[in-house]
Amino acid sequence: MDQRKIARALLSVSDKTGLVDLARGLAERGVQLVSTGGTARALKEAGLEVQDVSDLTGFPEMMDGRLKTLHPKVHGGLLAKRDDADHAAAMQSHDIPAIDLLAVNLYPFVKTVEGGADYDTAVENIDIGGPAMIRAAAKNHDGVAVVVEPGDYARLLTALDENDGATPLSLRKELAAKAYAHTAAYDAAISRWFAEQIGDDTPQTRTFSGQLSSALRYGENPHQDAAFYKTGEKRFGVASAELVQGKALSYNNLNDTDAAYELVAEFDPEKAAAIAIIKHANPCGVAQAATLHEAYEKALACDSVSAFGGIVAANRPLDADAAEEIVKIFTEVIIAPDASDEAKEIISQKKNLRLLLAGGLPDPGEAGLTFRSLAGGFLVQGRDNRTLDPSNLKVVTKAQPSEVQLADMIFAFTVAKHVKSNAIVYAKDGATVGIGAGQMSRVDSTRVAFRKGQAAAEALGLKEGLTEGAVVASDAFFPFADGIEVLAEAGATAVIQPGGSMRDDEVIKAADRLGLAMVFTGLRHFRH
Known part of the structure; x- marks a missing residue:
């Protein structure tokens, strides 16, 4: 049946947001209210x-509230088929009243764990009765409406007004789908927590869940559907950012902005200002300096052609001087921890320029998971959260690097961590001066970076190539000496690389x- 009247509602919520308004609205429409404990x-x-x-x-409720809704009169009232004579007879015989609406949200397990709760407290916040009722009501959505999100309370009351105290089947189906997603996400969080507790890095079943943040116009290409989901991970970046101005971000914008912000966060804002300019998930210029303005100028000089239409990330709150410089060329997105009022005003003159304020920087050393889909499955790995420890560096040549060279080498190797393999980064004076990314051979990446450094020098009207006197970082070892010969030809003076080749x-x-x-x-630092 399409229309189902609501005569009795069971309300049992952990999150009391909007509860009283919902209950009062139901009571005013003649609905009998049943509830538990604190609700x-x-x-x-x-x-x-x-x-x-x-x-x-x-x-009676007992066992510290563990046992209260797990009862035939609750589940029978939710599960009974309204148009089935045998079900109706069973309800009458056992005095089971029909429950037409269930409004439930669950014990705050995730918040409890994030708050640093001990093991026993976390376990006590695993809801049992709530998921059982939600699943029962959702299964029987032909006769029962189930609401798990306070944001749907107003819609429910509106539907009752529009349908003479009843709910339409289309709404009940939609609410049931949300209900199952709700319990699935809840169980996924619990299973991940348990795996962590027992130290299981590769559980037999791996589950992920996400909350829709925005439906996107399309994916990487116009013929691909796409959406952005938030996982709930407490990490500063595109998920935490406020869109201060500009139109909604696209799939590619989000992907590139994430890459830019993760890169620029590698550089401590207390030590230096840093700017990363990203295009197609690869940096086309990265620099650190005393100010964001200076860092941007140095980063832009590396490849001003590729920077057009790129993403700019800053590791410090954006100031007016930097904003004035950035808006001189077409830029898709700027992301920073914050921005001054003056910077916001300057950027507001570019209506299509998106400004994202993330509220902080992600911790490059923080553990976490990344995953990627494959045909019929997905790959999971720990985040690449290793940072270079200068004390572990080993000089293997007769020539010893100077302190200036060593600082540039560490800078270049840090950038290379965020460049698609095979990655080669030339750097000088705290700025990239040539980047080779995504080539099938390392020597090709070395040549590409060299040529980009030459092109950038020509664009700047310089007689000497930018790579002259630079240092070079490679994300993996050089398998042959040919790459070393190319970078020497480019004028490089020092190299930093992992080592470990048979031909070291x-x-x-x-x-x-x-x-x-x-x-x-x-x-x-492979990055594919």
Whole structure:
């Protein structure tokens, strides 16, 4: 049947947002209210007439509230098929009243865990009766409406007014779908927590859940559907950011903005201002300096052509001087921890420029998971949260790097962590001066970065290529000496790389022959 009247509602919520307004609205429409524990108390304090669930079941709540709704008179009232004669007879025989509406949300397990609760407290916040009732009501959506989100209370009351006190089947189906997603996400959070408690990094079943943040116009291409979901991870970035101005971000905008902000967060804002300019998830310029304005100018100089239509990320609150410089060329998105009022005013003159304020920087050393879909499955791995420890560096050549070279090498290797493999980064004076990304061979990436450095120098009217006197970082080892020969030809003076190749001796000899300093990190940063 399409229309189902609501005569009795069971309300049992942890989140009391909008509860009294919902209950009062139902009571005004002649609906009998049944409730439990704290929910019943809140409604009675609001002056509403409520039947305790223990009076409905004839059975008291017990075991510290663990047992209260797990009873045939509750589940029978939710599960009984309204148009089935046998079900109706069973209800009459056992005095089971029909429950036409269930409004339930669950014990705050996630918030409890995030608050640092101990093991026993976390377990006590695993809801049992709530999910059982939600699933029962959702299964029987032909006869029962189930609401799990306070945001749907007003819609429900409106539907009752529009349908003479009844709910349409279309709404009940929609609410049932939300209900199952709600319990699935709840169970996923619990299963992840349990895996962490027992130290299981590869549980037999891996579950993820997300809350819709926005439906996107399309994905990477116009013929692909797409949406952005938030996982609830407490990490500053695109999920935490406020869109201060500009139109909604696209799939590619979100992907590139995330890449830019994760990169720029590698640089401590207390030590230096840093800017990263990203295009197609790869940096086309990164720099650190005393101010954001100076850092932006240095980053832009690396590849001003690719920066057009790019994403700009800052590791400090955006100021007016930096904003004035950034808006001189077409930029899709700016993301920063915050921005001054003056910077916001400057950016507001560019109506299509999106400004995102993330509220803070993500911690590059924080653990977490990343995942990627494959045909018939997905890959899961820990976040690449290793940062370079200067004390672990090993100089393997006769030439020793200077302190200035070493600082640039660490900077370049940090950037290379965020460049698609094979990654080669030339850097000088705290700025990238040539980046080679995503090539099938490392020597090709070395050449691409060299040519980009030459092109950038020409654009700036310089006689000498930007890579002259630079250092070079490689995200993985050089398998042959040819890459070393190319970077020497580009004018590089020092190299930082993981090491570990079968031909390390050959590569080291080439560096010695060419007068280069070379440092091994023992740390690889592939990024595919």
